[in-house]
Amino acid sequence: MKKVVFHINSLEQGGAERVVTTLANRFAKDGYEVVIATEWFAENEFVPDKSVKRVHVGLSEEQEKAGRKRQFFLRIANLRKFLKKEKPDIVIAFAKKAIYRALMATFFLRIPVLISVRANPYTAYVSKADKILIPLLFGRAKGCVFQTQGAKEFFSPKIGRKSKIILNPINEKYLHEEPAPKRRKTVVHSGRINGAKNQIMLLNAFLLVHEKHPDYDLEIYGGDSGDGIFQKLENFIRKQGAGEYIRLMGASDNLNKQLKDAALFAFSSDREGLPNSLMEAMALGLPVVATDCPCGGPATLIQDGENGLLTPVKDAKAMAAAMSRIIEDPALAKKLGANAGKIREVASEEKICKMWEEYVEELTK
Numbered sequence: 001m002k003k004v005v006f007h008i009n010s011l012e013q014g015g016a017e018r019v020v021t022t023l024a025n026r027f028a029k030d031g032y033e034v035v036i037a038t039e040w041f042a043e044n045e046f047v048p049d050k051s052v053k054r055v056h057v058g059l060s061e062e063q064e065k066a067g068r069k070r071q072f073f074l075r076i077a078n079l080r081k082f083l084k085k086e087k088p089d090i091v092i093a094f095a096k097k098a099i100y101r102a103l104m105a106t107f108f109l110r111i112p113v114l115i116s117v118r119a120n121p122y123t124a125y126v127s128k129a130d131k132i133l134i135p136l137l138f139g140r141a142k143g144c145v146f147q148t149q150g151a152k153e154f155f156s157p158k159i160g161r162k163s164k165i166i167l168n169p170i171n172e173k174y175l176h177e178e179p180a181p182k183r184r185k186t187v188v189h190s191g192r193i194n195g196a197k198n199q200i201m202l203l204n205a206f207l208l209v210h211e212k213h214p215d216y217d218l219e220i221y222g223g224d225s226g227d228g229i230f231q232k233l234e235n236f237i238r239k240q241g242a243g244e245y246i247r248l249m250g251a252s253d254n255l256n257k258q259l260k261d262a263a264l265f266a267f268s269s270d271r272e273g274l275p276n277s278l279m280e281a282m283a284l285g286l287p288v289v290a291t292d293c294p295c296g297g298p299a300t301l302i303q304d305g306e307n308g309l310l311t312p313v314k315d316a317k318a319m320a321a322a323m324s325r326i327i328e329d330p331a332l333a334k335k336l337g338a339n340a341g342k343i344r345e346v347a348s349e350e351k352i353c354k355m356w357e358e359y360v361e362e363l364t365k
Contacts, residue, residue, distance in 0.1 A: 080106070143363045
């Protein structure tokens with residue numbers, strides 16, 4: 001039985017955290033010994049199956065008193081101590097800080113590290129520290145998983161040659177919903193409320209839609225990320241007097257039921273990896289409108305005019321036009337929704353997890 005350690009900051013409910021939890025559960029089900037090593041516990045977390053071991057490798061109470069620079073090295077030392085004890089066959093690190101820690105902690109340990117870049121590297125990997133650490137550390141990775149070709153192309157050809165592009169697995173509950181017999185006159189959006197997702201632009205776009213189609217409303221699902229955007233959305237809605245037709249619904253664990261009978265799904269991000277929320281909406285058979293944001297996540301999923309509509313980033317008028325086009329053309333809406341649903345055939349949990357397992361087996365021969 002091979003032992004796999006997943007390393008990520010926490011299991012707080014977000015895209016990368018959901019994928020880690022899904023993969024860990026499937027690996028354990030398929031006979032691997034699985035450990036998730038995290039730096040801290042968050043308030044709202046995904047809960048892995050009991051067959052998956054969850055371990056805290058972050059700072060102790062005493063270490064929390066250290067300065068910021070010392071804390072950085074203490075985290076690496078803690079992870080290294082844990083890995084020396086566990087002796088896993090492979091470490092799979094998700095997201096930037098966990099990637100750097102895993103690659104540093106495994107120096108001279110002969111433990112292969114598989115890294116997974118989740119964010120848009122053109123904005124997330126461009127600091128002075130990144131320009132030092134990427135050439136120094138990424139070459140040590142045994143393998144790399146990217147979500148899009150655009151993300152892969154950010155890094156050197158040497159890294160690209162030992163990488164794979166693997167989509168996110170779609171949560172099983174989105175794969176088995178029956179098609180809605182009738183759609184509500186509601187546009188929906190889901191995702192953590194933050195600046196990068198540009199929900200403010202979506203509100204501006206929907207105001208234009210509402211002028212033409214006053215019988216339609218907008219529901220935005222997602223938790224407050226704490227960056228002040230949620231309050232800005234509330235203030236915007238209040239200022240526009242739009243509370244009757246634009247609603248902030250908060251976070252939900254029942255989106256497969258709440259979204260499936262909507263008229264369409266709108267995705268407004270300025271930048272994104274591979275958006276789970278967009279994949280889930282497509283799996284539900286919703287017509288989708290999405291910004292063609294870097295590093296190519298929506299464009300990886302959508303063939304414009306066939307299974308969704310792509311619009312320029314930060315262009316409220318273009319998004320409004322695309323939403324109105326779907327509302328005004330039932331035949332187009334039906335076609336887009338039916339074709340969007342085909343994503344279930346290529347991104348099911350079973351298929352994606354199998355790709356990960358085959359890659360792990362290849363790297364641990």
